[in-house]
Amino acid sequence: QVQLVESGGGLVQAGGSLRLACAASGPIVSDYAMGWFRQAPGKEREFVAAITSSGRTYYADSVKGRFTISRDNTRITEYLQMNSLKPEDTAVYYCAHATTPGSYLLGPMDYNYWGQGTQVTVSS
Numbered sequence: 001q002v003q004l005v006e007s008g009g010g011l012v013q014a015g016g017s018l019r020l021a022c023a024a025s026g027p028i029v030s031d032y033a034m035g036w037f038r039q040a041p042g043k044e045r046e047f048v049a050a051i052t053s054s055g056r057t058y059y060a061d062s063v064k065g066r067f068t069i070s071r072d073n074t075r076i077t078e079y080l081q082m083n084s085l086k087p088e089d090t091a092v093y094y095c096a097h098a099t100t101p102g103s104y105l106l107g108p109m110d111y112n113y114w115g116q117g118t119q120v121t122v123s124s
Contacts, residue, residue: 003025006095009118016122017083022077022095022115030099034071034078037108038091038120045094049080050105058105085122090118105110
């Protein structure tokens with residue numbers, strides 16, 4: 001059973017920073033990429049960032065220049081450093097893992113495994 005466990009969410013004031021982590025465990029046969037999505041109340045789940053096992057990164061326009069994704073390939077762990085947080089960043093953040101090489105990575109359907117989510121709340 002593959003499991004993804006997120007940590008690091010919480011409450012922060014606008015302009016502050018948080019760092020999310022996601023550790024994968026279990027029988028992961030193919031490690032292509034890991035990503036972060038978020039979902040605010042009443043909205044669809046949206047792409048935030050992704051990183052392949054070779055280190056290529058992708059970001060949503062709304063977080064470029066503020067968020068940085070990174071990973072530790074030896075432990076199949078990813079991180080999301082979030083700086084200059086805004087109230088509109090408030091959401092449940094989910095980590096995800098993709099096993100298929102060449103996946104598009106920008107949509108939820110491209111990922112095979114998901115974490116349980118961690119709440120990020122940014123106060124104004």
